[in-house]
Amino acid sequence: MKDRDIEVLNKILDHASKILDYSSTCKSYVEFADSGIIVDACVFNIMQIGELAKSELSDETKQQIKAIPWNNIYGMRNRIVHGYSYVDMKIIWETICDNIPELKKEITETLSQL
16 A cells, blocks of 8 residues: 555554544534534544545555445535535434444554554
């Protein structure tokens, strides 16, 4: 794996960690949705992950880490960027609860094997 890809994976990991930290005080979707600052912070970091996944990470590395749905990550970024007012915050919340921990786990495992 190229040094550049390792750097990008670490950036993605950092954004994932921030999302989990920011949302850690929310115990439900309602609490999340009611906190504009937390929503904004999490959505921003999800967008950053999507941009890094699409524009910065090599196709070779994406092929090596098949457990991560790279196209879905970039698709989420596109939905946020091109239609924020129409983004379903329940989907964002579910992404935070279900997908971000898995993303963090997969990247951490990948990096630990290098």
